[in-house]
Amino acid sequence: MWLLPDDRVRARVERRQYRSVVRHIFVSRRSGWISLRDDGEAAGGVLWYPPGTKRHSFRETLAESIPFLPAGLPHLGKATRLQRMVVSNWPKEPHWYLSVLSVSPESQRQGHGGALLEPGLAKADRQGVGCWLETQRESNIPFYARFGFKLLKELEIEPEVRLWLMWRPPACLA
Numbered sequence: 001m002w003l004l005p006d007d008r009v010r011a012r013v014e015r016r017q018y019r020s021v022v023r024h025i026f027v028s029r030r031s032g033w034i035s036l037r038d039d040g041e042a043a044g045g046v047l048w049y050p051p052g053t054k055r056h057s058f059r060e061t062l063a064e065s066i067p068f069l070p071a072g073l074p075h076l077g078k079a080t081r082l083q084r085m086v087v088s089n090w091p092k093e094p095h096w097y098l099s100v101l102s103v104s105p106e107s108q109r110q111g112h113g114g115a116l117l118e119p120g121l122a123k124a125d126r127q128g129v130g131c132w133l134e135t136q137r138e139s140n141i142p143f144y145a146r147f148g149f150k151l152l153k154e155l156e157i158e159p160e161v162r163l164w165l166m167w168r169p170p171a172c173l174a
Contacts, residue, residue: 009071016067018100022047024063029053033119035103035112044103046116051094051129082157089153089165091132096124098133117147124170131168138164 004010022045026032031048056064072079090097098120103112124131133144134155141151141164149166156162 004071004075006071013068013071017064020063020067025056025060031120033116035107035115037107042104043107043110043112044116045100046098046102046120047100048120048123049097049099050123051096051127054090054097085155085157086134086163089155091130091167093130094127095130095132095167096120096127098131101133113143114147121147121168121171124168128170130170133166134163135166136163138162140164141166144168 004013022032026047029048029050031050031053032045034045035043037043068079098117101113101116103116121131131149133149135141135144144166145151147168148171149168151164152167153165154162155165
């Protein structure tokens with residue numbers, strides 16, 4: 001909302017952007033999953049970056065950026081500042097990065113979020129690496145805490161705009 005305050009514009013841009021990044025970034029990394037409702041419709045989706053894959057090729061950068069045009073041009077400075085701030089706080093050690101977790105409102109509180117997190121968490125645990133995320137909603141912190149994430153830092157992007165940074169160490173496998 002901070003970058004694209006108009007609800008209709010934001011919805012249109014987000015749909016284009018998600019389609020593009022799934023197709024051009026996450027399919028090749030084999031690190032995106034969906035959860036289905038009983039009626040077969042999608043309840044939600046998750047996109048993870050496996051360790052060492054957060055850097056984008058030129059093609060991937062275009063796939064991520066073009067959907068924001070032209071609506072995002074007036075906000076390019078804000079977006080750049082936000083990206084620099086977020087990247088400067090990323091952990092140095094190898095980790096799985098939770099880029100997106102989204103569950104439709106009518107499908108929330110039915111176990112879809114946890115089911116979506118499970119494949120990425122399991123892969124991280126098998127590899128013996130941690131998991132990282134940033135959340136835009138303070139109310140999400142207890143949800144992620146249930147899966148072992150600990151709050152490390154709160155970033156104030158500008159007054160009333162915050163991100164909460166969370167880390168989950170790898171679980172010990174018996």
